[in-house]
Amino acid sequence: MFGIMKTSNSSTETQHSPPRNDVNPTPFKPSFRIYAIVFGLGIANLLAALENTVLTIAAPVIFTDLQLGDNFIWVTNAFFLSSTAMQPLFGQFCNVFGRRYVMLTAVGIFVLGSGICGGASTGAMLIGGRAVQGVGSGGIIMVSSIVISDLVPLRERGNFSAILMSIFGVGSALGPFVGGVIVSSTSWRWVFYINLPIGGVAFGLLFIFLRVKYNKEMTLWEKLKKIDLIGNGILIASTVSILYALSYAGTRYPWRSWHTLVPLLIGFLGLFIFAWVQNTSICPEPLMPMRFFRTPTSIILAINTFFYSALLYWSIFFLPVLFQSVKLYSPKRAGVALLPISLLGIPGSIVGAVALTRWGRYKPLHIFAFALQTLGLGLFTLLNEKTTVAEWAVFECILSFGGGMIFTSLLPAFQAFIHERDLAACTAAWYFIRLFGNIWGVAIPAAIFNQRIDSLLAKGAISDPQVSKIISAGGAYQAASASFVHQFPESLQSEIRTLYSQAIQRVFQVSIAFSGVAFLLSLLEKEIPLRKTLETDFGLEKEQTVREGESENAERTSG
Template sequence: MAPSEETRSLSAPTKDGNVDSPVTDKVDSGAPATVSTQKNTSGPKKYPWRFWAVFVSLSVTGLLAALEGTVTSTALPTIAKDLEAGEQYIWFVNVYFLTSTAVLPLFGQVADIFGRKWLMISVVAMFALGSGISGGATTTAMLIGGRAVQGVGGGGINMLIDLIVCDLVPLRERGNFMGIIFGVFAIGTSLGPFIGGAIVQNTTWRWVFYLNLPIAGAALILLLLFLPESYEDKSSFSVKIKRVDFLGNAILIASVTSVLIALSTGGTRYGWGDWHVIVPLVIGLLGLVGFQVYETWATEPVVPMRLFSNRTSATALGLTFVHTMFTFWVVYFLPVYFQSVIAASPTRSGVLLLPTVTSLVPFGLISGLLLAKFGRYKPLHIAGFAIMTIGIGCFTTLDANSSLAVYVILQIVVGGGSGLILTTLLPAVQAPLPESDTALATATWAFIRSFGSIWGVSIPAAIFNTYASKYASRITDLSVRAQMSGGNAYAHASKDFINSFQGSLRDEVLSVFTDSLKVVWQVAIGIVGLAFLLSFLEKEIKLREELDTEYGLEKKEKSKSVDAVS
C-alpha cells in the first residue's frame, strides 16, 4: 500500500546517492507540489524541563560567537598599533573567517559519526583556548594563530547550535526556536561594539579576548550537565574514523582557503588584476570543481551530491548564499555611506546601523512563528526577497541630503524582509531530505552561509573601488584624484577625509562617494531580484511534525537500517 500524503515518511538515500522518497520524486517530477494549508490546531507542544535546560545552554554558548563577531572590530586599531602589525592586521579578522568556514562540512560529518555532545564541548574548549592565546599574544603571528584556533571553535559553535536545535524539535517548529536563538545572538552582536569600545577605553585590549573565558566556562558547565549524549554507536573508534572523508575534507579546506585568501586581499592589499589574487582564486575555484567530482564517487562523502539532487534543497541553498551575501553587503556598506557621505563618526555610524540589526530580530521571530503555524516557507521567501529588492532599490536614492527618518525607515524595510527569510531557509533545505541527512545538510547550509559572507564584503568593495576610480576623473585636484583612484577609495571613506575639504572640492569628492555607492546598490538590486525569481522554484513540501532521530533527548541505539514506509 502506498503511503498517504499525510503519513508518508522519507526513506534512506539509495545506493546511487539519490533520495528514494515519494516527496522528492513528486517534487522533481513536475507534479503538483504537496502543500499543507491545514493549520496546526494541536496547539504548541509542551517540552520537558531538560529541553529548556539544553536550550538555555545553547543560548549561552551562542553568546560566545555573537560577541566575537563585533567586539573585536572596535578594538582592532588599538591591537594593530600595540603589536605593530602593519598591513598584517587584516589577518586578525580574515583568519577567523577562513578557519570558521573551512571546517564546517568536516564538523557535520564528525557529528554524525561520533555524536553531538563531545564535539560541541570540544569546539567551545577550542574557542576558549584561542581566546586565551589571543589575549596573551605578544606578537602579530601569535595573535593570528590564536584567532585561527578561535575561528575553528566559533564556526563549530554556530553550526552545532543549529544542528542540536534540529535534533530537539520537529522540522515544522525549527524556525520558531532558531528565531529565539538568533534573537540572543543579535543582542550579543549589537552589544559587541559598545563592549569593545568600553574595554579599550578603560582597560587593556586583551580583555576583548579574556572576556570570552568566563562565558565559555559557564557554557561548558551547562553543556556537560544538560546536553544529552543520546547517540549510541557501538562501533570501534577505528571503524568510525575510517568513515571520515579525509581526502574530500582536505580538498575542500584547501580550495576554500585559496578562495578566501584571494577575496580577502583583492581590492585591498592587491588589485583585482594582480597575480596574488588571480592565482589563488583560480586554484581555489578549480579545487571546488574537483571536490564536487570527487564527492560523486566517495564512499561516505562529506557533502553528498544528493543534498542538491532535488530543486527545493538546491534552491534554498542558493537563496542562503544570496541572503548572507546581501546581509553583509548592507552591514558593511551602509557605514560607508554614513561616514563618507553624511560624515558620521565611526561610533555614530554604528548607532545609525542599529535599525538594520534590530529589525532582523522581530521579523525573524515572526517568520518562525508563521512557519510553525502554517508550515509554509515559500511565501515567506517570496515576500522577504520582494521586500528586500524594493528596499535596496530605495537605497539608490540616498545622498548627502537624505534625512535621518529616510535611512532609518529604509533599513527597517530591508531588515524586515531579510528577517522573514532568516529563520526559514534551513527548514526549506531539510524539507525534502530524510532526517538521517540533518547533520550533513545543516553543515552544508552553514558552510554556504559562511562562504557567502566573504563574497558579501569583497564584491561590493570591488564595485565601489572600481567606480570610484572611474568617477575620480571629475575631481579637479590631481592629488585628491590620485587618493580616490587605484582601489584606494574604500580606505578613504571616512568623516575625517571628507571634512578635510571645503567648497567645490568637497562636493566633488562627495559626488564620487555617492555615485559609487549608487552602483553598489544597483548591483545588489539585480542579485536580490534574481533570488526573488529563484524562490518560485521551491516546492512547498509538508514539514514533518514528529522527530525521528538518534540524537534527541532520549538515548537511542544507532539503527542498523532505515525502513521505508510501505
C-alpha cells in the first residue's frame, strides 16, 4: 500500500502547499443550480469535442472544394494553435472579469468561428474561422474546469470532471460519424452550421444559471493592469514559432533544414525567456507563476500531463493509418474502429473520479493508470494485417481505460499544491501543458514514422520505384488509405502493407519509452490530503443577490 505523506514543516512537498481548511467541514451537497450549470457546460463541451474530430471524415470534401493544396494542415493547426496559446490568457480574464462573462464570451467566439467556417468561400477564410473556433473551444474547455473547481471542493471535483469527460468522449466519438452523415446527405457547410443552434442553447442555459461572484469594485484600468501582456505576447509568439516548424517538418522541409530548425529554436528560446520573465518584477501579475512548479510532485504532474496528452494523440493519429493502410478499412470503418479509444475512456474516468472522491488518493491511481497505458501501447506493437477485430478492440480498451483514469485525477492532484486564489491561473497552466502535449503528440510520431518509412525504402522494401517515390519524404501519411493500396497488384499490395505495418510498429515501440518514463515518475509522487471544503471568491451568487442585480438592471433600463 502507498502511504499518504505526513505533513511537517521540514517537508519539501508541503512547504508550498496550501493550508488545510477541512477542519469540521460542512458536507458538500450540490444544488439544482450546480447541476444546471454543469448541464450547460456539458452542452458547450459537446460542441468543442465535436469540432476536434468532425473533420476526420469531412476534410477531403472540404479541402477539394476550397482547393487548399498543401496548406490543408493549417485547418487543424490553426485550431490547435489558437486553442493552446490562449489558455493562460483566459485564466487571467477569469480572475479580473469573472467566470460568467468569460465563459459566455468563449461560447460566443466559438459560435462566431463556426459561422465563419460554414460561410467560407476560400481556404484562407476557413483557416481564419478555425482559428477563431480554436479560441472559443480552448476557452470553453478550460473555463469549464475553473467553474467546476469554484463550485465543488477538491476532493469531489473528479465526479463532476468525469461528467464533462463523458460528454466530451461521446462528442469526440460521434464527430467522425456526424461528419460522414453530413457530407453524405447535405453540404459540408453544415458541419459548422450545426454548432449555431446548439451553441445558442448552451449560451442560454449558462446566461440563466451561471451567476457567480467576482470582484466588481476594480475599475477597467485596474483590471487591464492585472493582465500579463508581456508574458502573453512571448508565449503566443513562441507557440506559433514551434507549431510552424512542426507543421512542415519532414514534409515540405527536412528536419535538418534551417526552415525547420530556426523557428523551432526561436520558439524554445522564447519559452525559456517566458519562464524567466515570469519570475521577475517585469510581470507583477505573472501569467504562469513559477510557484506552481516549486515542489517535485508538481513538476512530475506537469511532465506526466504532457506525456499523457501527447500519447493520446499519438494513438488517435496513427491507429487510423494502420486501419486504412494495413487492415485496408474504409475511412468510415476506420472511424468506427476508433470508438473504443473514445468510449472506454468514459468508464475509466468514472472509476478514477469515484476512487479519488472516496479515498482522496491520486498516487495509486496514477501508478495503475500509467501501467495500463504502457501495457496498451506495448500491445499496439503487435498489430499487423492479421490482427483480429477482437484483438485490436481489447488493446484499445486497455489504453483508453487507463487514459480515462489519468484524465480525471491529474488536474485535482496538480491543484492540491496551490492556494484557491491561484485556481484560475493554475488550471490555465495545466491546460496549456496538456494542449502543448497534443501538438508534440502528432509531431514526434510523424517524424518517427517518416524516418522508418524512408529507412525501409532505402533497404528495398518496395520493388516499384514509382510507389517508393510517392510514399517517401513524408508522403506515406497522406497516401495511407485502402484505395491507394488497392490500385496495385497483390504482390505489391503485400509489400506496401508490410512496410506500413513495420513503420507503425516502430512508432508504438518508441511510445512505450515515453509512457514508461511517466509510469516511473508516478512512483516518485508524494501525496497531500485533498481539501474537502471551498475557500473561493468566485462561488455561486445567492439568489437574493441575483434578484437585486436584476432589479437594478431593470431600473437603469427604465430610467
